[in-house]
Amino acid sequence: MICLDEMGPQACKSYPGQRLVAPAGPKSERARQEIDYDRRDVAGYVFGALQPVTGAAFTAPYLGRTTANWLDFLGRVEAWVNPAVERVYAVLDNLSTHTAVDVLLFNLAHPRWEFVFQPKYAAYLNLIEPWWKVLRSLALKGRRFDAWAEIEQAVEQATAYWNAHKHPFIWGRRRRHRTTKRFGVAALPNVALI
Template sequence: MEVSRRLKVAPEAVRTWRRRFLDRGLDGLPDEPRPGVPRQITDADVERGIVKTLEEKPANPTHWSTRSMAAATGMSQSAISRIWRTSALAPHRCETFKLSTDPLFIDKVRDVVGLYLDPPEKALVLCLDEKSQIQALDRSQPVLPIMPGVPERRSHDYVRAGTTNLFAALEVATGKVIGSLHRRHRAAGFRNFLTKLDKEVPADLDVHLILHNYATHKTPAIKKWLLAHPRFHLHFTPTGSSWLNLVERWFGELTSKKLRRGVHRSVQALERDIRTWLADWNEHPRPFVWTKTADEILDKVAAYCQRISDSRH
């Protein structure tokens, strides 16, 4: 019992090893052969499967499947599946990416990320964008509700009832959102939204707006408005880098939890649902916390560029 307590093992295990030592001496201490079928896939086979997956393509399809890799290597389909699973390989999956070609990419990343991680005092940081052409869609047939063992089902076709556009400004510190709906997609809508922000943001605060590098954000009318409202400061994300604007995360929440599975027979019903969603969100806002530094982002982009350069050789 003293050995069991000191080694923190079960007394039965201590008795088993003591008995094996008394019967066979040191020869009784190594593990005995375990039951089961002997291993048929060697380490060399595993390495061969991984290397072939990473460095070769099949003759006709665009990517390997477990069946085609099994045929090419002479191993079983289940063995290939286990090798891929333990090596975190998934040839059937493919994700997209886009690298910005903005010549001021580095400066803009440092500017925007600096506002996220170290916002200025006596100022409000807002992420602003427009979600345009939001469609009011009505399904051609009634939606079948969820049942045990059966998910909710809806017809793949729909009837369009019109569109609306949503300007939204996400307050980085609190997660609150200021929104405005309008039917027409025009440049004047952005100026009207700026006026709305000017009325709702306390007058003693500067306003730093993070927004995309669209031409409508730089028109003469906008420049004139900004000169008349010097507390507003515009910070542009790099071209093709919408991921840097946190309001896109909020648009994703709106889309997945309200719009994608919504049924709206009119634009009025669609706008009513969006306003309700916005009001509910602002009752219990949840900020999206930015954690990556500018250096971490730029290092990752540099690594992508290096991989692209290497893949061309």
């Protein structure tokens, strides 16, 4: 199974991060951040593919979200996926570029691919959506970009870092935040103690 989607649009600007501000004294002013209104370069899109079982990810930046760019990305994902895999289930949302005639022709030309469209208004069912949050944190958070090429390089480095430290991507909250479950009164007795 592969989850496919795009993150975007991403513009060249400052992406706020978390910085500690030391207070200057009892009558100090609030910490301020300069507002970044101008766009220094055109916005673009980052297309991505995620294999949740292995955690492997593939990203490719494009300047637009067009059917031609999506087809090019599908071709690159086809080359990225192991040829020994017999069936590729691609989980997609219902964007018009994902259901275009050329994309359906791609599906006919590549018989091992099967597109699975998630229900409308249910983006949380696609595992790549929470992964985008991780990638934004790795690539963009707390940085300022003046050109689209800098964003491309940051996303490429973040994807390489993710793939170097990949692990199966599990849907839901992380285990360390869950409280341990304790058995109540209705628990089965421990047979070994009897």
